[in-house]
Amino acid sequence: MSGPAQRAIGLDDVLITAELDRRPSREPNFQAESEALRDLAEVMANRPGQVLQCLVETALRLTGAGSAGLSLLEGDSTPAVFRWIATAGAFAGRAGGTMPVDATPCGLVIARNEVLLFDEGGRFFPAVRDIIPPIRENLLVPFRVEGRPIGTLWVVMHHPAARFEQEDSRILQNLARFASAAHQLVQTLASTQKSEELRRIALEGGRMGAWRWDMRSGVIQGDAVFEALWDLPPSGSGWPMSVFASRITPDAEHVTPELFTTEIAPGQEFDGQLHVGGATPSGRWIRWRGRAEQERPWIINGVSFDVTEQRLVDDRLTLLLQLSDALRPLADPPAIQGEAARILGRHLRTDQAFYAAIDEEARLVTVERDHVLGEAASLDGCHPFERVGPLLEALRQGQPVVTTGSPEGQLAADQAGSAWRALLAKSLACVPIMKHGQLVAAMAVADRPARQWRAEEVALIQDVAERAWEALERARIGDAVRRKNAVLEGINRIFREALGTRSEEELAHVCLEVVEDITQSEFSFIGEVNVATNRLDDLSVSARGWQHFAMEDPRFAQGKAPTGLEIRGIYGRVLTDGQGLIANDPAKHRDQIGTPKGHPPLHAFMGVPLVQDGRVVGMIGLANRKGGYRPDDLEAAQALAPAILQALCNKRAENALRKSEERFQQFVDASSDVIWIRNAATLRLEYLGPAFEVVYGQPRSEALRTGTVRNWLRPILPEDRGRVLANLRRVRQGRQVALEYRIRRRLDGQLRWLHSTQFPLRDEAGQVQRIGGISEDVTEEKATADRLQVLVAELQHRTRNLLAVVRSLADKTMRSSATLAEFRERFQDRLAALARVNGLLSRLDDGERIAFDELLRVELAALGMLEDQADRVVLEGPPGVGLRSSTVQTLALALHELATNAAKYGALSGAGGHLEVRWYLERQDGAGAPQLEVRWQERGVAMPEPGAAPRGGGYGRELIERALPYQLNARTAYELGPDGVSCTIILPVSGTPPASGSCGRKEGVHG
Secondary structure, three states: OOOOOOOOOOHHHHEOOOHHHHOOOOOOOHHHHHHHHHHHHHHHHHOHHHHHHHHHHHHHHHHOOOEEEEEEEEOOOOOOEEEEEEEEEOOHHHOOOEEEHHHOHHHHHHHHOOOEEEEOHHHOOHHHOOOOOOOOEEEEEEEEEOOEEEEEEEEEEOOOOOOOOHHHHHHHHHHHHHHHHHHHHHHHHHHHHHHHHHHHHHHHHHOEEEEEEEOOOOEEEEOHHHHHHOOOOOOOOOEEHHHHHHHEOOOOOOOOOHHHOOOOOOOOEEEEEEEEOOOOOOOEEEEEEEEEOOOOOOEEEEEEEEOHHHHHHHHHHHHHHHHHHHHOOOOOHHHHHHHHHHHHHHHHOOOEEEEEEEEOOOOEEEEOOOEEOOOOOOOOEEEEHHHHHHHHHHHOOOOOEEOOOOHHHOOOOOOOOHHHHHHHOOEEEEEEEEEOOEEEEEEEEEEOOOOOOOHHHHHHHHHHHHHHHHHHHHHHHHHHHHHHHHHHHHHHHHHHHHOOOOOHHHHHHHHHHHHHHHHOOOEEEEEEEEOOOOEEEEEEEOHHHHHHOOOOOHHHOOOOOOOOEOOOHHHHHHHHHOOOEEEOOHHHOOOOOOOOOOOOOOOOEEEEEEEEOOEEEEEEEEEOOOOOOOHHHHHHHHHHHHHHHHHHHHHHHHHHHHHHHHHHHHHHHHOOOEEEEEEOOOOOEEEEOOHHHHHHOOOHHHHHHHOOHHHHHOOEOHHHHHHHHHHHHHHHOOOOEEEEEEEEOOOOOOEEEEEEEEEEEEOOOOOEEEEEEEEEEOHHHHHHHHHHHHHHHHHHHHHHHHHHHHHHHHHHHHHHOOOHHHHHHHHHHHHHHHHHHHHHHHOOOOOOOEEHHHHHHHHHHHOOOOOOOHHHEEEEOOOOOEEOHHHHHHHHHHHHHHHHHHHHOOOOOOOOOEEEEEEEEEEOOOOOOEEEEEEEEEEOOOOOOOOOOOOOOOHHHHHHHHHHHHHHOOEEEEEEOOOOEEEEEEEEOOOOOOOOOOOOOEEEOOO
8 A cells, every 4th residue: 555655854844943932941940050060160170081071961960851962073084073072861871972964963053053952853864863762852052162163062852751941951051151161171181181191101111212313324323222112132333224114014003204205304393103013913002203403404313112002092992982983873783793893803903803692592602794814714603502612611701711822722622613613723812791690792803823912902802892792782672673663563554454455365465464574584374273173274375475385285276275274283383382483493393294295495484373362263374584583573473463363353343344234234225214323422313224315305414414303303293302302311221112203294294103113222331322213104004093993983883874774674674564475585685785785885995985876776787677678777867976975875775675666566567668767966056065866767657546555565665755854864756657656866965076068968778
């Protein structure tokens, strides 16, 4: 993954001097400051050589900084550098070190000649970037000599939360003025002491010799002391210049007087040092001073004295400063060891020098980079104790081991390797490095046989060894810091890229890439223990791993992580023991089982278990780090393992949650119910299903954007709101509720009934974190229930009416029947008529009515009048005139009686008769209900003689003339004319007037 390019850090990003004016500052403590300056003045008077160190310690104490120091500009070096001439605090051991002018804050302070404050200056200045401990804030003030800035006094905060104040700047500026005076005093004293030291050295022990050089003859004559300095026997006539020149060491770093190559002017003085070989391998240093005579400039008179001891002291200091400058920028342990050996070997003019790390636990002596000249054999590599045994036994005593190279002075070397035997045969000076009473390292030089090692040379080796060890420790700490930073960055990368990966295997590839980079592994894998099979299933093999695999076994198909691996071998040991393991020689490991064909060669292996809740659930396997794996590699991998396991578990849970959410979303999308979730604390909506828009008639996005209870309550009818809020509070308390309430839909203003089930959603601690709800639109169900209730009431009413009709029908039929058979026939016919009309009623939908024409046809058809005698029947009137439900049964009985009488005694009982039924729909004036007028006319009927007994039982006429007016509020007329029955019925109906043109339409029974 790649992000936007980072902006380069500029000076303005680190220079924050203006912050001093904005930060609150403490009150000055002038008493403490005066006492500190008085102490400094006392030190300057009595111990001037310590005044600069006391000065930086005072700055550290008064400002509360973590480190303090004094940097002096050395402008004569190329390139120009600052030298730390005094340090205190966390940087106390860095005195004598140098920093380049152009790459440090000190250079900017000198250039601007003002106080400056920096925030993490290493982001801009490379020279201070990798200093340990890191520099957080750095306050610097210049100190001046004769008005010119020559150095800086500085203090450093190492803790991220620590800050400098304006008071610290004031204190530092006061101390800088003192630093200027102290520096000048130290310089003056140093110059004076140098002259006095030379005088003292010359006079001690009579080691100063006088000489006279005649340049014309080339002969130098000297006294006995002079000749002894040059290892010459006494001579009264002197010695030619060539003798002296032959004794000067040709490769020594010495000062050669110009008079050897140029003419000297009258009265000219010279002063130089020469390294002279002699009886000892290291020779001696001779200082000589002379002056040409004014009248005879070819005659030079002078003195010489032995300055070897002083030169050794100076050279030691120079060497140590050179060593500090050389080791400071190095972070690679082999480079540090090699550079320390090179500098020491060249200084002591030996043909071999080396630094050796000693691991008592592994019983190994490791020389990573030595310094050799000529035919000397290199000792680079790891060496078992057995090869170095005699030397180690001597070093464990804590004292240097010094040999002269002679047989009687050599260490026993019977068991030593060839390189070590060659070393022990030389003149050897080896010093131990003891830490906490244990031998941890050694440093040694070796030279040709029969070299005598002076005590100061052995002391110098010890100094170099200690500084090399300190540099290696700094490198180790720095490497550990870098490794920890790399681990932290790796963890950040794992969790950062986990957001963009879709599968566990894809995330595992990222994790393996991170751990491979940090441990420098060639390939790796992540495996998971299958609990069901108790075997190892590889979750992922790294991309680098597949580049090295060429498996022929079908279980190891390219790109497909193998599964079902038996838990055994080296990786099985990791899973069984639950501990990290390093096997830098896997073939010799006790659990080795070899590798299958096509598996890359295994040169080194490291395994780290993945542990969850105290149980080993998998492992990370790494292979083939160049040079083998180290404990810090295992430490880094173990630090990464919990993060990797957590990231993979999160991804697995995330994928499971995503699938669950997808299923939930499919359910929600398909649901016609409104599904919602609220925050229990704020009651704001967090989720709302798409059905909301249909039910509530407003956009879902709008409801989610506002999300408040107030907006949610607006569509709810006011009389229901209090009950809704009360139930919501009950759910917040952990109860589940179900309620119904009404809303006014915003889209069309419709009133809708909702049935809502609300329930608490709890967190792991059992606290109500959210409120869930499912709201169902039950408007139609409520309407259906209302209709059912009405229908039940109607059914009960009709049943009561029907029973009354049946009871009345039975009574009247009984009175008009002469025999039981006659009663049964008449009663069954009339019940059939009632059944037919109730069959019509039962088939009606809610709100529908039985039309008069339909009722008429059903009755006529039941008697066969519409089939057998269709040509004798005329039906005329508007279709679809709806009858009131309360009138249908009684009207149907009336029509049944008319039709039955017509079939038995009337128009359709014999040949020649005709039946005409005409009906009209009229609306009365005003707001009255419409009226249906029905005219029943029979023609061609042979009527009985006047006075003859009536035919039929008379029930039909009674029903028409008495029941219809009473029960239906109808008006009726019934006449027995000479040609047949004529009946008129006028009653209110529910139907509306027919469409124009339909009224009066004549239609036969054929329709």
